Amino acid sequence: MSRGVVDVTRQVALLLLSIDRKVAAELLRNLPRSRVEDLLRAMKELEGEPIDEFAVEAAFAEFERRVADGRLPLGDVAVEAELVLHAAFGEADAREIRERVDAQLRARRPFRELESLDPRDLARLCEDENPQVAAMLLAHLAPARGARVLELLPEAVRPEIVARIARLGQAPPAAVERVVRTMLQRVEELGLRATAKAPDSWLSAASEILVSMPRSGDVLDAITESDEELGKRIRAAMFVFEDVGRLDRSSMQALLGEVDPRTLAMALKAAPGDVERNVFENLSRRAAAMVAEERELLGPTPLRDVRAAQETVLEALHGLVEQGQVRVGDPTEPMV
Numbered sequence: 341m342s343r344g345v346v347d348v349t350r351q352v353a354l355l356l357l358s359i360d361r362k363v364a365a366e367l368l369r370n371l372p373r374s375r376v377e378d379l380l381r382a383m384k385e386l387e388g389e390p391i392d393e394f395a396v397e398a399a400f401a402e403f404e405r406r407v408a409d410g411r412l413p414l415g416d417v418a419v420e421a422e423l424v425l426h427a428a429f430g431e432a433d434a435r436e437i438r439e440r441v442d443a444q445l446r447a448r449r450p451f452r453e454l455e456s457l458d459p460r461d462l463a464r465l466c467e468d469e470n471p472q473v474a475a476m477l478l479a480h481l482a483p484a485r486g487a488r489v490l491e492l493l494p495e496a497v498r499p500e501i502v503a504r505i506a507r508l509g510q511a512p513p514a515a516v517e518r519v520v521r522t523m524l525q526r527v528e529e530l531g532l533r534a535t536a537k538a539p540d541s542w543l544s545a546a547s548e549i550l551v552s553m554p555r556s557g558d559v560l561d562a563i564t565e566s567d568e569e570l571g572k573r574i575r576a577a578m579f580v581f582e583d584v585g586r587l588d589r590s591s592m593q594a595l596l597g598e599v600d601p602r603t604l605a606m607a608l609k610a611a612p613g614d615v616e617r618n619v620f621e622n623l624s625r626r627a628a629a630m631v632a633e634e635r636e637l638l639g640p641t642p643l644r645d646v647r648a649a650q651e652t653v654l655e656a657l658h659g660l661v662e663q664g665q666v667r668v669g670d671p672t673e674p675m676v
Contacts, residue, residue, distance in 0.1 A: 353382035356424060365427035373437075380425060381441045385449075450516045451480045453524060459485065461532045463492035465523055471497060473519055475504035476511065483548035490549060490559075499562035502550065506563075506574055508542035547577035557662025579657055581607070581650040585614030591666040592622040598656035601627070605634035606649035609641055 356364040356379065368376055425434040449455070454462065454477065462481075466474035466489065474493075478486040478501060490498055550556040564571025587595065596604070596619070608616055608631070620628045660666040 349378050349382045350386070353379050353386060357383060357386070361424055361427055364424045368424065368428040376428075377437060377441050377444070380437060381444060383424075384441065385452075449480065450520050451477055451523075453520075454527070455481065455485075457527070457532060459488040460492060461527075461530075462489045464530070465526055465532075466493055466501075468526065469523070471500045471504055473523075475501045475508065476516070476519060477523070478549065479505045479508055479542055479545045483545065484552045486545070486549045487552035490553060495558075498559045499566070502546050502559055502574070503563045503567060503570055505549070506543045506546035506570055508545075543573060543577050547574050550574065551578050551661065555662070555664040560662060575658060578661075579654050581654060582612055582615060584653065584657070585612060585618045587618060587666070589622060591660075592618055594660055594665055595653070595657055596622060598660065599653055601631050602634055603649045603652050605631050606638060606641065606646055607653050608635055609638065610643065610646045610650075 356367065368379070371379070422434070422438070425437060428434075429437065454465075457465075462477070466477060469477075474497075478489055481489065490501065493501070550560060553559070560571060560575060563574065584592075584595070599607075604619065608619060611619075619631075623631065657666065
């Protein structure tokens with residue numbers, strides 16, 4: 341399911357949870373069974389999540405009205421989803437759908453029950469486990485959250501955990517379930533409040549965690565020292581040239597200070613529009629004119645030369661990120 345479809349499904353789930361239960365049940369009865377399962381899964385994933393007031397305001401006028409008069413039981417999302425499902429399909433069918441959705445959720449997000457723990461508690465759990473188990477947990481967290489947990493772990497174990505995330509393969513479901521049960525048991529003992537991915541996506545998870553972690557250079561250097569090829573693969577996965585278009589003004593200017601005008605002109609010959617805009621908007625008028633002129637003077641250029649110039653820009657970006665001078669964040673992340 342694409343990101344766009346997932347977002348729409350989540351919005352519809354919010355709407356169903358916000359409107360009258362009988363109306364929601366009637367809507368569900370008229371949907372294909374597979375769509376009902378998608379929506380129930382989205383409802384269950386909303387448990388414990390803070391609801392973004394701006395997303396709600398944009399998508400749901402009805403939701404806003406019900407929140408305003410206090411009639412939406414946000415604290416009982418799971419109960420509300422269950423009641424809507426029962427009203428739509430009856431007890432037997434509702435149980436069958438719920439069990440199938442629960443199984444799908446366990447496969448996609450096996451550590452879902454641990455995701456809402458404080459990062460300090462997650463770090464405490466990881467310290468008590470072997471590095472492979474810690475890697476499995478961190479890989480299933482959102483990158484920024486995984487980075488925060490990694491920062492709280494002893495410096496000596498960080499490179500090994502990130503390297504293990506990058507090497508994760510297709511773990512047997514039974515083995516993952518055993519790990520989850522063990523960790524949930526530890527959560528209870530400590531009194532804490534408490535989809536399967538392809539190998540390439542684990543490499544992506546490791547790189548995204550490092551991108552989200554300030555001064556990630558030491559961790560990456562340690563990985564490269566013990567496994568040079570893996571270090572290169574993680575480094576290559578951390579950024580693509582399109583990320584240059586997402587840099588804020590101070591980060592962009594820091595990057596431009598590291599790249600000579602000719603290399604920049606070469607890299608821009610096959611640059612997306614947002615990258616080109618971000619570059620020229622952060623150059624002085626004179627410097628921008630020089631780079632534009634240099635690009636024109638280059639004439640037809642082999643694509644491999646352009647790619648090489650873009651790699652040079654990315655190497656400069658890597659260096660700045662590893663030094664903690666630049667962070668490439670989610671462009672939708674709110675600024676405070």
